[in-house]
Amino acid sequence: xxxxxxxxxxxxxxxxxxxxxxxxxxxxxxxxxxxxxxxxxxxxxxxxxxxxxxxxxxxxxxxxxxxxxxxxxxxxxxxxxxxxxxxxxxxxxxxxxxxxxxxxxxxxxxxxxxxxxxxxxxxxxxxxxxxxxxxxxxxxxxxxxxxxxxxxxxxxxxxxxxxxxxxxxxxxxxxxxxxxxxxxxxxxxxxxxxxxxxxxxxxxxxxxxxxxxxxxxxxxxxxxxxxxxxxxxxxxxxxxxxxxxxxxxxxxxxxxxxxxxxxxxxxxxxxxxxxxxxxxxxxxxxxxxxxxxxxxxxxxxxxxxxxxxxxxxxxxxxxxxxxxxxxxxxxxxxxxxxxxxxxxxxxxxxxx
Amino acid sequence: xxxxxxxxxxxxxxxxxxxxxxxxxxxxxxxxxxxxxxxxxxxxxxxxxxxxxxxxxxxxxxxxxxxxxxxxxxxxxxxxxxxxxxxxxxxxxxxxxxxxxxxxxxxxxxxxxxxxxxxxxxxxxxxxxxxxxxxxxxxxxxxxxxxxxxxxxxxxxxxxxxxxxxxxxxxxxxxxxxxxxxxxxxxxxxxxxxxxxxxxxxxxxxxxxxxxxxxxxxxxxxxxxxxxxxxxxxxxxxxxxxxxxxxxxxxxxxxxxxxxxxxxxxxxxxxxxxxxxxxxxxxxxxxxxxxxxxxxxxxxxxxxxxxxxxxxxxxxxxxxxxxxxxxxxxxxxxxxxxxxxxxxxxxxxxxx
DNA sequence: CTCGGGGACAGAACCGGATTACTCCTCTGC
DNA sequence: GCAGAGGAGTAATCCGGTTCTGTCCCCGAG
Numbered sequence: 208x209x210x211x212x213x214x215x216x217x218x219x220x221x222x223x224x225x226x227x228x229x230x231x232x233x234x235x236x237x238x239x240x241x242x243x244x245x246x247x248x249x250x251x252x253x254x255x256x257x258x259x260x261x262x263x264x265x266x267x268x269x270x271x272x273x274x275x276x277x278x279x280x281x282x283x284x285x286x287x288x289x290x291x292x293x294x295x296x297x298x299x300x301x302x303x304x305x306x307x308x309x310x311x312x313x314x315x316x317x318x319x320x321x322x323x324x325x326x327x328x329x330x331x332x333x334x335x336x337x338x339x340x341x342x343x344x345x346x347x348x349x350x351x352x353x354x355x356x357x358x359x360x361x362x363x364x365x366x367x368x369x370x371x372x373x374x375x376x377x378x379x380x381x382x383x384x385x386x387x388x389x390x391x392x393x394x395x396x397x398x399x400x401x402x403x404x405x406x407x408x409x410x411x412x413x414x415x416x417x418x419x420x421x422x423x424x425x426x427x428x429x430x431x432x433x434x435x436x437x438x439x440x441x442x443x444x445x446x447x448x449x450x451x452x453x454x455x456x457x458x459x460x461x462x463x464x465x466x467x468x469x470x471x472x473x474x475x476x477x478x479x480x481x482x483x484x485x486x487x488x489x490x491x492x493x494x495x496x497x498x499x500x501x502x503x504x505x506x507x508x509x510x511x512x513x514x515x516x517x518x519x520x521x522x523x524x525x526x527x528x529x530x531x532x533x534x535x536x537x538x539x540x541x542x543x544x545x546x547x548x549x550x551x552x553x554x555x556x557x558x559x
Numbered sequence: 560x561x562x563x564x565x566x567x568x569x570x571x572x573x574x575x576x577x578x579x580x581x582x583x584x585x586x587x588x589x590x591x592x593x594x595x596x597x598x599x600x601x602x603x604x605x606x607x608x609x610x611x612x613x614x615x616x617x618x619x620x621x622x623x624x625x626x627x628x629x630x631x632x633x634x635x636x637x638x639x640x641x642x643x644x645x646x647x648x649x650x651x652x653x654x655x656x657x658x659x660x661x662x663x664x665x666x667x668x669x670x671x672x673x674x675x676x677x678x679x680x681x682x683x684x685x686x687x688x689x690x691x692x693x694x695x696x697x698x699x700x701x702x703x704x705x706x707x708x709x710x711x712x713x714x715x716x717x718x719x720x721x722x723x724x725x726x727x728x729x730x731x732x733x734x735x736x737x738x739x740x741x742x743x744x745x746x747x748x749x750x751x752x753x754x755x756x757x758x759x760x761x762x763x764x765x766x767x768x769x770x771x772x773x774x775x776x777x778x779x780x781x782x783x784x785x786x787x788x789x790x791x792x793x794x795x796x797x798x799x800x801x802x803x804x805x806x807x808x809x810x811x812x813x814x815x816x817x818x819x820x821x822x823x824x825x826x827x828x829x830x831x832x833x834x835x836x837x838x839x840x841x842x843x844x845x846x847x848x849x850x851x852x853x854x855x856x857x858x859x860x861x862x863x864x865x866x867x868x869x870x871x872x873x874x875x876x877x878x879x880x881x882x883x884x885x886x887x888x889x890x891x892x893x894x895x896x897x898x899x900x901x902x903x904x905x906x907x908x909x910x911x
Numbered sequence: 912c913t914c915g916g917g918g919a920c921a922g923a924a925c926c927g928g929a930t931t932a933c934t935c936c937t938c939t940g941c
Numbered sequence: 942g943c944a945g946a947g948g949a950g951t952a953a954t955c956c957g958g959t960t961c962t963g964t965c966c967c968c969g970a971g
Contacts, residue, residue, distance in 0.1 A: 208675075209926090209927055209928080210927065210928055210929095211927080211928095219950075219951090220950065220951045220952075221927090221928075221929090221951090221952095222929080222930080222931095222950075222951065222952080223949085223950060223951080224928090225928065225929055225930080226929095226930095226950090228928095229929075229930095232948080232949095233948075233949060233950070234949070234950075235948080235949060235950085238949080238950080250675065251675070252672070252675040252676055253676065253927085253928065253929095254612075254676060254677050254926090254927055254928065255617070255676035255677055255678045256608060256611040256612045256615075256617060256677055256678075256926085256927080256928090257612050257926070257927035257928040257929085257956090258927080258928060258929075259608040259611070259612075259928095259956095260606075260608045260609050260611075260612045260926085260927080260928075260929090260955095260956050260957065260958085261927075261928050261929040261930080261955075261956050262928085262929060262930095262956085263608075263956065263957095265607070265608060267656070272642075274642075276639065276642035276643060276646060276855045277639070277642075277855055279638040279639060279641075279642045280635045280638040280639050280837065280838060281838045282638070283632045285638060286631040286632040286634070286637060286638055287628065287629070287631060287632050289631075289641075289657065289659070290624075290626075290628035290629075290631045290659045291628060293657055293658055293659045294628060294659060297658065302656050302658070302678055303656065303657050303658070304619070304654050304655065304656055304657075305641065305645055305655050305656075305657045306645055306649065306654075306655070307641070307642045307645040307646060320604070323560075323602070323603075323604040324604055324605065324606060324607035325606050325607055325608055326607045326608075326654060430838070431838055431839060431841065431842040434842070435842060457838060457839060457842075460839055460842055460843065461839070461842035463844070464842045464843060464844050464846075467844050485632065486632060486633045486782070486783055486809060487783060487809060487812055487813070487839060489783065490783040490786070490787065490809075490812055490813035490816045491812065491816060491843060491844075492815070492816050492819050492843075492844055494816075503628045503629055561956090561957055561958080562957065562958060562959095563957080563958095571920075571921085572920065572921045572922070573921090573922090573957090573958075573959090574920075574921070574922080574959080574960075574961095575919085575920065575921080576958095577958070577959055577960080578920090578959095578960095581959080584918085584919095585918075585919060585920070586919070586920075587918085587919060587920085590919080590920080605957085605958065606956090606957055606958065608956085608957075608958090609926090609956070609957035609958035609959085610957080610958055610959080611926095611958090612925095612926050612927065612928090612956085612957080612958075612959090613925075613926050613957080613958050613959040613960080614926085614958085614959065614960095615926065615927095
């Protein structure tokens with residue numbers, strides 16, 4: 208089933224068929240009808256490979272995910288993001304080529320292959336790090352790309368599509384402050400990642416804006432184990448926080464569990480805020496107060512922007528829905544014996 | 560940068576270059592060296608599009624996921640499976656093309672496009688239903704495929720790559736039975752899906768094998784909401800179960816939460832078993848006893864099998880690691896007042 | 912010494928469309 | 942009545958590889 212068969216059946220030349228299927232003028236109504244009918248009868252559609260070759264465009268977008276395969280399900284971001292990206296790509300007529308690589312070297316090779324073999328027309332850059340060198344590499348490979356990440360405060364590379372991560376975290380801090388909390392800690396993500404830093408900075412800046420001292424920060428790595436460890440570390444302090452803002456839900460839930468293990472009750476003794484709003488967030492004990500982003504829509508926007516870039520158009524500045532703060536059961540008023548502003552209760556650690 | 564440039568630089572014809580890069584004989588050592596050197600210097604690699612066209616092979620595999628985008632992150636299966644599939648595909652030199660579709664009609668169109676446009680050489684069939692009509696459709700499209708799913712007891716279509724779901728569930732039931740439980744309920748997955756049915760049957764068969772009456776079954780849909788609802792329904796009965804085997808972790812965790820809400824303690828009043836071993840399973844209160852599968856390896860095996868099929872080879876029967884039963888804190892001895900075999904304690908609902 | 916065979920390569924056709932450069936033909940305007 | 946413009950449609954070329962068909966040359970066997 209080739210374009211030639213359709214042309215023969217419609218009694219026209221291959222070019223006429225091509226014209227019709229690419230929406231260009233130069234074919235009369237009668238012929239167009241015959242061609243469409245022939246194509247329908249033969250159930251023909253232009254071969255993607257041949258089309259890719261002759262238009263020198265793969266009509267595909269690439270997404271390289273650098274993560275150990277077994278850790279991929281830790282991250283609620285990717286499934287949603289992939290779904291959104293795919294939805295946007297499909298709508299634009301592009302296929303999505305996915306690749307999962309374990310480390311930096313493999314990631315670099317993946318981009319090189321994508322570029323050299325013309326497998327994809329553009330790629331998404333996720334998990335941005337501070338001073339990420341990949342942007343330069345892609346430029347050198349002439350591989351169009353969009354950067355997926357929270358809008359970094361400064362020097363954000365052009366073509367960044369991001370949600371305002373910071374707003375959600377600020378809302379969380381204000382919420383805790385309004386509940387009377389004064390010692391609000393943060394369990395951060397892996398240092399060096401833009402989204403980790405943005406969330407940490409938002410937490411710090413909002414505290415400062417509220418006239419509070421930035422509480423302790425513990426570095427995590429977005430895993431449950433890290434969340435539990437960080438929580439123990441914070442509660443072991445002589446001045447334990449009355450509230451913790453975690454950089455993601457997985458750490459937050461593990462943190463609540465760690466707190467429960469040492470007899471610290473959430474939210475009466477300790478308030479907890481997560482980030483992501485994973486499906487399980489409403490169903491843990493207590494249900495988790497967190498920040499929700501529309502990741503699917505974000506992915507769609509990224510795909511649309513990348514397609515525009517690939518096709519030489521200027522991607523239109525999209526307004527993504529802001530992160531939403533979801534109040535549930537894991538946050539509550541500061542414990543009565545810890546509240547007073549003037550009286551530090553540092554000598555009385557929470558629990559046991 | 561084309562094969563012609565390389566040929567010119569090495570003073571040979573295009574065919575010689577092609578031969579070298581496809582490992583066929585007919586090129587002398589001297590020429591081969593010159594060609595490889597030229598290719599290296601020019602940093603040339605065969606263009607995937609051109610190669611796809613002339614070999615009439617896309618060198619890509621397709622994975623169509625039918626699921627509402629926002630529900631995709633409910634499922635711990637896909638990220639891992641995708642990672643495994645991608646790993647296997649890459650190793651075999653194939654790219655992975657992903658598509659997420661919302662419904663049956665879109666799924667059908669997706670396969671048709673894949674086939675007609677020759678975008679992929681084969682596809683994976685997931686989320687098998689009983690009497691799935693898709694296998695026939697793919698055969699009609701001449702689209703090679705492998706079926707991804709638990710080995711169904713009977714009439715499994717050829718080319719099914721699956722882990723033994725049933726073994727894990729049976730282990731769970733035996734574990735609960737050994738702890739003294741006699742009324743073991745099941746919260747099933749969406750009916751009609753092979754993996755739902757396999758788990759339900761395994762639960763039932765093992766109970767029968769142990770000489771116990773199959774307890775009540777409630778149909779769920781793998782979501783947290785369903786898990787909570789089903790748990791309430793079971794605990795509302797006049798003869799509430801002392802243990803529940805859930806078809807997945809999300810429902811199990813939501814179920815534990817629902818139990819806690821009504822004062823039923825896990826595991827002292829109620830034992831709970833999940834399925835999947837999501838990253839959070841060890842970090843909920845109490846930690847969740849569940850069944851773990853090596854989904855990544857499973858995905859790899861599927862990819863390798865599909866590649867073999869596509870290339871006309873007979874896929875070699877792989878032995879996948881069996882599902883593993885992980886005992887944690889959510890299962891315990893049957894409550895003392897409910898244990899006796901001869902004395903039904905049905906009139907005394909647990910809790911409140 | 913000659914003929915057959917095979918290895919090492921070159922050249923051309925081909926994969927299935929897109930695109931460009933033309934060729935008609937008809938309608939318009941003067 | 943005729944030149945020119947523009948629409949309809951065709952033939953040829955190209956995209957960048959793969960593969961089939963030949964050609965040349967060298968070597969060994971008879």
